[in-house]
Amino acid sequence: MKTxxxxxxxxxxxxxxxxxxxxxxxxxxDAERFVQSAIEEGAVFFDHADIYGKGTCEExxxxxxxxxASIREKIFLQSKCGIRPGIAFDFSxxxxxxxxxxxxxxxxxxxxxxxxxxxxxALVEPEEVAEAFDILHSSGKxxxxxxxxxxxxxxxxxxxxxxxxxxxxxxxxxxxHATMISQGLLVNMLDDNxxxxxxxxxxxxxxxxxxxxxxxPFQYGFFGGVFLDNEKFPKLxxxxxxxxxxxxxxxxxxxxxxxxxxxxxxxxxxxxxNIQRLKDCIKATEIRLSKEEWYAIYLAAGNILP
Ligand SMILES: NC(=O)c1ccc[n+]([C@@H]2O[C@H](COP(=O)([O-])OP(=O)(O)OC[C@H]3O[C@@H](n4cnc5c(N)ncnc54)[C@H](OP(=O)(O)O)[C@@H]3O)[C@@H](O)[C@H]2O)c1
Numbered sequence: 033m034k035t036x037x038x039x040x041x042x043x044x045x046x047x048x049x050x051x052x053x054x055x056x057x058x059x060x061x062d063a064e065r066f067v068q069s070a071i072e073e074g075a076v077f078f079d080h081a082d083i084y085g086k087g088t089c090e091e092x093x094x095x096x097x098x099x100x101a102s103i104r105e106k107i108f109l110q111s112k113c114g115i116r117p118g119i120a121f122d123f124s125x126x127x128x129x130x131x132x133x134x135x136x137x138x139x140x141x142x143x144x145x146x147x148x149x150x151x152x153x154a155l156v157e158p159e160e161v162a163e164a165f166d167i168l169h170s171s172g173k174x175x176x177x178x179x180x181x182x183x184x185x186x187x188x189x190x191x192x193x194x195x196x197x198x199x200x201x202x203x204x205x206x207x208x209h210a211t212m213i214s215q216g217l218l219v220n221m222l223d224d225n226x227x228x229x230x231x232x233x234x235x236x237x238x239x240x241x242x243x244x245x246x247x248x249p250f251q252y253g254f255f256g257g258v259f260l261d262n263e264k265f266p267k268l269x270x271x272x273x274x275x276x277x278x279x280x281x282x283x284x285x286x287x288x289x290x291x292x293x294x295x296x297x298x299x300x301x302x303x304x305x306n307i308q309r310l311k312d313c314i315k316a317t318e319i320r321l322s323k324e325e326w327y328a329i330y331l332a333a334g335n336i337l338p
């Protein structure tokens with residue numbers, strides 16, 4: 033598996049991360065097969081969140097990986113906190129610390145490689161986050177920190193108080209949800225897709241060496257469904273299928289190769305629980321689409337160019 037540097041962490045991590053949000057949909061034996069196969073394929077970076085399956089996803093994963101000290105050393109574990117379902121968002125010191133203790137217990141580990149703050153909290157007090165991060169870092173419970181779904185100003189506001197450099201920002205990005213790319217191509221135009229919804233987060237992350245982790249790489253809308261083999265996207269699928277045939281790979285591989293072709297060196301987070309599809313995603317690290325192919329896919333998704 034190809035590796036990339038995760039922000040300024042100094043960590044060399046797999047170019048594809050395995051998201052575990054849907055692992056609670058698997059039977060125990062299937063979860064074990066899936067996790068073990070991922071590790072065999074070199075997909076050893078696993079993405080979690082305290083809220084996935086109300087904590088059951090982390091528990092199922094720990095069981096499936098059969099966590100021991102020697103296995104722990106071979107894998108990277110990332111989790112997230114800050115969403116409190118039914119309540120709201122909470123970046124308070126108390127919530128961050130309590131949440132991480134719960135995560136470590138469920139994952140059966142002493143430390144996280146990376147902790148992300150899941151979604152912006154309007155009532156964030158950066159000094160409080162800094163206190164929590166200091167405690168987690170000095171106790172060895174968390175080695176690196178990042179955010180998710182945050183814009184440049186929100187990151188800068190946090191970073192002003194933090195001792196630790198934020199290394200990752202997990203954001204929704206797929207061929208069918210590429211607003212952070214389209215607004216950069218349509219600067220100052222009247223088209224709706226020119227609206228800068230994220231404060232130029234793509235350029236900000238590149239400027240600051242923050243790794244973007246695209247989530248839902250195969251979905252359109254907000255969990256609208258998968259765009260591959262979907263009759264709502266005839267032109268896009270025709271283009272992807274054409275390139276899949278050219279390269280002798282599946283349409284899944286081409287859709288993933290499109291994200292990996294972006295020079296920002298992103299680390300997409302897969303969601304599939306299907307071993308063959310995960311292998312197809314990993315295969316994409318061996319393919320480099322040409323600029324012409326990348327733009328042809330972008331246009332086939334219904335995007336426009338000036
Ligand atoms: N930070 C955030 O706010 C946030 C939000 C959402 C998700 N995430 C993270 O991102 C990860 C991925 O999200 P996601 O699950 O929505 O992503 P996804 O990879 O876009 O979607 C995966 C789903 O699509 C299905 N699928 C159908 N055809 C597929 C194909 N050809 N290729 C790939 N998948 C196909 C998969 O089913 P099969 O299992 O049958 O293949 C699975 O149910 C999550 O696990 C989580 O770690 C983060």
